[in-house]
Structures are given as structure tokens and as C-alpha cells.
Amino acid sequence: MIVRRKKMTLWERLYLPAIIGGFAVSIKHFFRKKITMRYPEEKWTLPAGYRGIPYLVKDQHGRVKCVSCQLCEFICPPKAIKITPPGPVDNPELGVVEKQPLEFELNMTRCIFCGYCEEVCPEEAIFLMDDYSLCKHSREEMILNKEKLLELGGIREDRLMKWKNKHNPLRS
Amino acid sequence: MTEKKMSNEKKVQAKEEVPVITFKVDGQTVSAPKTLPHPVTGKPEPITIIQACDYVGIRIPRLCYHPKLPVAGNCRMCLIEYGMPVLDQNRKPVLNPDGSPKIRKMPRQAIACVTTVTPGMEVYTKTEGVTRSRKAVLEFLALSHPLDCPICDKAGECMFQEYVHQYGQDTSYCFEPKLEKPKKKAISSKIVLDNERCILCTRCVRFTEDIAKVPALGILNRGAHNTIATYPGTDFEHNYTLNTVDICPVGALTSRDFRFQMRTWFLSETPSICPNCATGCNIFIHSRNAQIYRLTPRENDEVNSSWMCDSGRLNYKWVNDPRRLLNVLWEEAGNRVEIDWEKALQKISATLKASPKGSTAILVSARQSTEEIFLASRLAKLLEAQTDSSARIGEGDAFLLNADMNPNSKAIEIFGLVAATPGESIPKIAQAIEAGSIRNLITIGENPVEMGIEAGVLSRLDLFVVCDILGNKSTLEAQALLPGASFAEKQGTFINAKGRVQRFGKAFNPLGDSRPEYWILSSILSALTDQPWPETPEKIFNLMAAEVPAFKGMTWNELGTSGMNLLSTTNPTEK
Numbered sequence: 001m002i003v004r005r006k007k008m009t010l011w012e013r014l015y016l017p018a019i020i021g022g023f024a025v026s027i028k029h030f031f032r033k034k035i036t037m038r039y040p041e042e043k044w045t046l047p048a049g050y051r052g053i054p055y056l057v058k059d060q061h062g063r064v065k066c067v068s069c070q071l072c073e074f075i076c077p078p079k080a081i082k083i084t085p086p087g088p089v090d091n092p093e094l095g096v097v098e099k100q101p102l103e104f105e106l107n108m109t110r111c112i113f114c115g116y117c118e119e120v121c122p123e124e125a126i127f128l129m130d131d132y133s134l135c136k137h138s139r140e141e142m143i144l145n146k147e148k149l150l151e152l153g154g155i156r157e158d159r160l161m162k163w164k165n166k167h168n169p170l171r172s
Numbered sequence: 173m174t175e176k177k178m179s180n181e182k183k184v185q186a187k188e189e190v191p192v193i194t195f196k197v198d199g200q201t202v203s204a205p206k207t208l209p210h211p212v213t214g215k216p217e218p219i220t221i222i223q224a225c226d227y228v229g230i231r232i233p234r235l236c237y238h239p240k241l242p243v244a245g246n247c248r249m250c251l252i253e254y255g256m257p258v259l260d261q262n263r264k265p266v267l268n269p270d271g272s273p274k275i276r277k278m279p280r281q282a283i284a285c286v287t288t289v290t291p292g293m294e295v296y297t298k299t300e301g302v303t304r305s306r307k308a309v310l311e312f313l314a315l316s317h318p319l320d321c322p323i324c325d326k327a328g329e330c331m332f333q334e335y336v337h338q339y340g341q342d343t344s345y346c347f348e349p350k351l352e353k354p355k356k357k358a359i360s361s362k363i364v365l366d367n368e369r370c371i372l373c374t375r376c377v378r379f380t381e382d383i384a385k386v387p388a389l390g391i392l393n394r395g396a397h398n399t400i401a402t403y404p405g406t407d408f409e410h411n412y413t414l415n416t417v418d419i420c421p422v423g424a425l426t427s428r429d430f431r432f433q434m435r436t437w438f439l440s441e442t443p444s445i446c447p448n449c450a451t452g453c454n455i456f457i458h459s460r461n462a463q464i465y466r467l468t469p470r471e472n473d474e475v476n477s478s479w480m481c482d483s484g485r486l487n488y489k490w491v492n493d494p495r496r497l498l499n500v501l502w503e504e505a506g507n508r509v510e511i512d513w514e515k516a517l518q519k520i521s522a523t524l525k526a527s528p529k530g531s532t533a534i535l536v537s538a539r540q541s542t543e544e545i546f547l548a549s550r551l552a553k554l555l556e557a558q559t560d561s562s563a564r565i566g567e568g569d570a571f572l573l574n575a576d577m578n579p580n581s582k583a584i585e586i587f588g589l590v591a592a593t594p595g596e597s598i599p600k601i602a603q604a605i606e607a608g609s610i611r612n613l614i615t616i617g618e619n620p621v622e623m624g625i626e627a628g629v630l631s632r633l634d635l636f637v638v639c640d641i642l643g644n645k646s647t648l649e650a651q652a653l654l655p656g657a658s659f660a661e662k663q664g665t666f667i668n669a670k671g672r673v674q675r676f677g678k679a680f681n682p683l684g685d686s687r688p689e690y691w692i693l694s695s696i697l698s699a700l701t702d703q704p705w706p707e708t709p710e711k712i713f714n715l716m717a718a719e720v721p722a723f724k725g726m727t728w729n730e731l732g733t734s735g736m737n738l739l740s741t742t743n744p745t746e747k
Contacts, residue, residue: 069322070435085432098356099323099432122322 040133051113051128055153056104056146059161064150065125068101072117072126080110081117104146108134127156193219196294202228204289211240212382221284221295222250232297233306233335235313235421236373237285240478242382244374247313249335250284251305253277257292265292281305303339310340313371316351316396317422324369326423328436332371351396359389359401360408362428362482363417367399370424376400376416383479384412384571400424411481411573418468418478429486430466439465442679443733445666447539447659448484449566450576452668454734455480457488457660462680464488464660472734475672481573490642490658497643497655498684508653513687516652521699523635524555524612532557533601533610536589537617538564538578540689541664542673543712545580546720547693547705548616549587554700558601558610562623563594574669579659582667582738586722598624605629613637616689617656621645639689655686662688663709665731667738673726674735 011017037044046052056066073081084103117126131152136142144152191206204224207216225232226239236247255277258266266274275294281301296302314336321327353367372391377400381387388408392401402408417427439458446453446467453476458466467488469480500516501508524532532555536548552559561584568575584590591597602625604610611634613620621627622645630636630649638650641658661682667673682688690712694705706712710728717723722738730736 067320067323068432069327070438071322074435074437085434098320 046130046132050130050132051115052131053108053113053134053152054106054111054115054117054126054128054149055131056126056149057124057153057156058150059158060155062155064100065123065158066101066104067099067123067125068104069099069122071120071122075116075120077114077116078110078112080107080112081105082107101146104149106144106149108136108142108144109139124156124158127153129153193224193289193291195224195289195292197225197228197230198296198298199294202230204228210242212242218288221252221254221282221287221289224289225284225295225297230297232284233339234285235331235335235371236375238375238378238419240383241375241378241419243285244378245283245286247371247373248283248309249306251281251302251309252284252287253281253296253299253301254287255294255296256290306335306339307341310336311344311346314340314344315346316353316368317371318350318368324423325426325431326369326420326436330423331421353397353399358428359425360413362413362486363408364426364428364431365400366424366426369422370400371422372398372400373421374400375419375421376425379416379419380408380413384410384415386410386412389416411483411569412479412571414482414485415469415479427466434460434465440679442660442677443470443675444659444679445579445674445676446480446484447579447666447676448487448577449568450574450578450581450669451476451572452579452666452672452674452735453480453484453572454674455484457677457679459660459679462683463492464679470733474734474737475668475670475674476572479572481569481571483573488660491660492683493642495643496683496686497640497647497653498686499655500685501650501653503651503653513685516654517692517695517699520635520637520652521696524696525700527612527634529556530558531610532612532614533604534559534589535613535615535618535620535623536561536584538562538581538584538594539617540580541659541662541676541709542580542583542667543664543709543716544616544689544693545583545587545589546716547690547697547712549589551614551693551697551700552589554697557614558597558604559589560597560601560623561590561594562618576669579666579668582669582671586667586720595623601625602629605632608632611635615639615646616693617641619644619646621649639692641686654692655684656692657682657686657688661686662690664688664690665709665713665735671738672735673723673731673738675728675731675733 056064058064068083068085070083070085073083082105083101086100086102113128115128118128134142192203193206194201194203196202204219204227206219208219208223209215210217220243222232222234222237223239232250232252234247235249236244237250255275258274258276260266268274273292313332317332321333324330327333355366355368357365357367359365374391377389377391380389388402388406389400390403391398393399414427417425438460440460441456441458444455444457446455454470454472455467456470457464458468467480467485469476469478471478499510500513502511502516502519534548534552534557536545536559538561540548551557563581564577565575566577601610605613605625606629613630613633613635614637616639620630627645627649635652636650637652637654638647639654639656640647641656647653659676660679663676663678665673665675690709691707694707694712697705706715713728717726724739726736
């Protein structure tokens, strides 16, 4: 197909008016409010409900909230979560909690930030937090383990504290 | 247990029953056998509403009722309404103006598991009253039931959880705190009991008393403090305890072996056959990502009903053992090198082809599938080889466990791979090796060192092929070490002690570089005879069924999941 070039008018052929028009646009922007931000020195305040990287949280008493029910592993569309259940090992350090994950691996090369894990979690143990910058040197570093997830997740107030009212599980 | 399975089982039971009873369920006229055998005594008993509804495929919710156990009638989950035909003074049915028999609804609901069906009865399972009583029953049962399904091991296969979703209500009228009962109580070395989750259906009590016949469990204390416990002074230790975990409708009884290992919804079930004794119990392999997590019994009334023994159930760890043989190894000049299958099989068949007839011995284990044993027998025939197989005798019992620990001794017998007593020809083979008349030895799943051929004698062989799953003394001596596949990694059939041919399925692909033995044997046979032999268990079985009279009339597809009996088990041997 041949595209015919439109013949320019005299005004267009004069060249200078277009240049001046261009400068005018640039100069107008010098006096406007700036819309860019000096990232990473400055950062966005994120809206509530922003879906960042999922982290595991502890309650105000420092107890790991995850009970290793593996519902997030089940629901995760890209299969980013891999949980190793504890097995029948009685660990007195776990206190009254019957079950905790032995390992919780979150593969951030797979995660699509859909938030299903947070939604499905019956224990309110995993939250998509405000963290969005994820730059690592290798793929291995992109796999976050339980320790790291808990460290990054920090503490989140538990309103119910249902485990506090539970007595020793070995009661008889 | 699904509805379909349940109704199938009833149909099998009802085959010989001629008298039929006709009644109505939810306005639909249905008929069922008049009597069914009692699950323990086997005596015919009048059919109950729940049995009849199962028979016609209408599911009434139940918790304490189990088709294989005596009825207790304590959970009240199966409450239904029913009506009976009205009779006049002469005991003739009173008719409605339209000519249909007049029905009078019974004033109170009844439990379907003990109420027997009478002719002309009308059962209502969908009325508002039934729906309300189901809700109420579930609410009562949940009064002290912890709501920690995310932790509970039964979640996903819990009948109580399913019913609460299906028939229950989302809130409770009860605001008092839940009762606290003992948790994590070890009632046996294999079972952990959570008393809070227990709904006291007594299925486990009835199983131990009536099926396992070792009464050990009972209900202690009164009222709200009821708990399942072992009788003082008795322990709950026998070989069938873990069946109580299967039949527990809630997560009260949990297997210590499986507890918290994996959530049930991740596990895929593969129908299979237990390879641990000659009974051939039908099982499901529960696996995820090429790892077995547990074995559970699969219903087959001809073999194991709904049960299996603990020793068989827990003997699966060897499949995922880290010491599994996973590479093809070839020994040359004292060095073991990894080679690929093609090369190894080429070398083996070249040696076998070059050596004179009768200079080979083949040892086949009775743990191999029938197809493999068939191919081994054909290989032995071709090479005019001496054969043997070892017996593994353990301790049997009167219920399911057979003293013969080989799952497929019958096939070895049918194909005549052993003399009168297994292991009889071993000294002869050892002598022949020493004398130099036997120069090749092929063992499949067998350990010749343990059978009585010394390692020093084995080193005199020209070719010593060992095909096994786990390492042993013989695999150390092997010139060619071929890694085989376990029962979970291949398809095949086992023939149990009573002569029932049963198919087992493949749960996952063979680990590492291991291959099913039938493929190895078929490849060697193809190379030796210069013609293709079937390479899938289905084709091998169908070939075998066409050639061997004992399997006459059978095909792989017809075996299905429940198996078929050999036509004559008295003298089915060939040769």
C-alpha cells in the first residue's frame, strides 16, 4: 500500500511556529505541580488494601499464627507456596498450639499478588503487606522461607486471641 | 465412602435374596431385598430404612451407622419421618377416594438405621421436620466440638464437617463455653485420640468388639464427661487398630503415622493391592508428588470387606526410601559405572544369546506382578533355564493376615517356577555355577546370597544380573544392577492365596532411572527372539490370558478394580 504524504501548508512549512509552540508546552510545565517522585528516596503512601508481598505475622505475644492448614498452598493459583507440615512431633516450645509449619516457602518468582492466601487463611496469619520492591540477585533469594517471612511480617494485633484461652493441650 | 460404592456393595449382598419388598421414598416407589445378612453374624435380618435407601441410591446422612458394623443408633443423624398404610377392622387397607391406600404419618420421627422396612411404608426424607431435626442434631453434636478444622487431620474427609455444611446451620443457640476434654491422648502406640472432637458414635468400640474381636475400647464416665477410653488394665494394641481411624466419622482418632503429615485434599487416591501378604487386600494409595503418605483399605467384599491390617498399612516407607536403587550400574574390571538402559539391555541380551541353552538360571520373586512372572517364565523356557523363588513365611492370623508374605506366590506356582518347595533347587544351582555349567544368573526381586548361594560362588558367573528395588548383599555382587519399580510405580496384577486375580494401579512414575520389571523382561525377550513382545501390562496380561488356560476368559479390562477368581484353582499349573 502506498501512503501518500500530505502536502504541508505554508504555516507548517515556516517551521518556527511549531518550534515556539513546543517550547511553550515545556515552559508551561516548569510552573506546574510536579507529578514525578524521587524514587527510591521518596516512596508512595499506598492506599489501604494494597496488595504487596505476602508475609507471615505473629500475634502480640510473639506466637506464630500459622497452623499449617495448607489452605493457602491449596488456593494459590501459581503454586508459589510450599508448606512442610510439622508431623507428629510434640514440641514444647510451640506452647498450646497443636500445629505449626516446619517450613513455609514462598516463591516470589511465582507469586502474582492475587491475595487469595490472605483471603483463605482461617487463622489470619498471612497478609499482603505494603512491600512492593522485590529486587534480588538470584532466583534462590526470591524464595522466602518461614524465618524471613515472619521477620518481614512482624506483629499484628490479634483481636480474638483464641489460643490464649486454650489450656495445655496435654491436659487430661 | 461414596454413595455409588455403598449401593454397589448392597447389590452384591442382595444377589441371592429373592423376596423383594416395595415401599415409597419421597413419593417414589422403590423395591429392595426383604432381608440382608447381618454384618457380623451373617444371618439374614429384615432390611432397615437406611439400608434400603442405600440400596436404591437415596442417601440418608449417618454418623454412627456403618454398613459393616452392628447398628448402635446413637447419633440420631438419620432421623426420618414415615407413614404406614391404615388398616380397617378386617386388616384390609383403607383406600383414599382416588383408590390409593390411605397412609397415616407416624406421630414421631424415627431413626432410619434401626427402623425396618414394611410393605407399603412411605418414607419422607425431605420434609421440613426432618430438615429441622438434622439441624438440631448437628447443633447438639457441635456443642463441644472444637471448630479447628484448619488443624484437624480429618478435615476434607470428615463426615461431620460435610453434614454441617450440607444440613447444619451457621450459628449456634449455645453461648456457654465449650467443654474441655483430654486432647492428644495416646490410646495406643499407633493412635492418638482427641476427646473433644469425639462425637461418641461408638464405631471404634463396635469395630474392636465385633470385627477385630479384641474388645479394648469403651465409653467411660457419665453424661457430658463421656469419653472413649481403653478399659482399665487393657491396652489397645493389635494388628487391626488403625481401621478405627478410617471409620471414625470425625477427627477424634488419628493415626500417629499420618497425623499432620499432609492435608487430605492434596492426596490422590490410586486403587491398588496391598503387596505385604498373600491375602491381597484392596487398598488406596494416597500419594502426592511421587510420595506415598498413607495406605487405606478399599472396599471389596470378596477379599477384605472394608478393612486391612496395620502391618500392611504401615509398610510403605520403603517405596520412598532414600536408599532406593535409582541408576543402572554395570561392573567392569572391578569398577561400577553408570550406563543407560539401552546399552545395559543390549549387553545382557548379547551375552544370553551367545551362551548355550541351559546355562542360565533365573530367580524370580513372588513379589513381582503376574505379568512379570509370566514373562520370566517365557524367558526361562526360551533359555531352558533353571528357576527358583523364595518363600517368605511370617505369622498369619484368622482375620486378614496370611502367613505367606509374598503377594503373588500363586502366580509362581501357576507358571511352575518353583519345584515342590521354594528354594529347593538353590543348592543345585549353586553347584552348577561352581561346576561351570550355569554361567548366567538373572535375579528379579530376589537375594541369592540370602537364599544360599555364596558371594564367592556368584563371582564365578559370566553374567550376574540383579534387578531390585532396595540394595542388599546380592546387589553389591551384581555385574548388572537394574533398578526396578515398586508396586506403586507400575500397573500389574497379583493373584491372592484364594486365586483371585486383582489389578493394582500406578500412583506415580518410577523414581529416578528405575523402570518396571515387565518392561525390562519384555525388552530382553524382544531382543532374544527378534520379534516385539508386548510392553504394557494390559497387553502382556491379555497375551497371557490367551496362552495360559488358568486365565481363560479373562481380560485386563474385565478384571476391573475388584478382580476375578481363577476358574480352577486346584490344578491350574502349566508346563
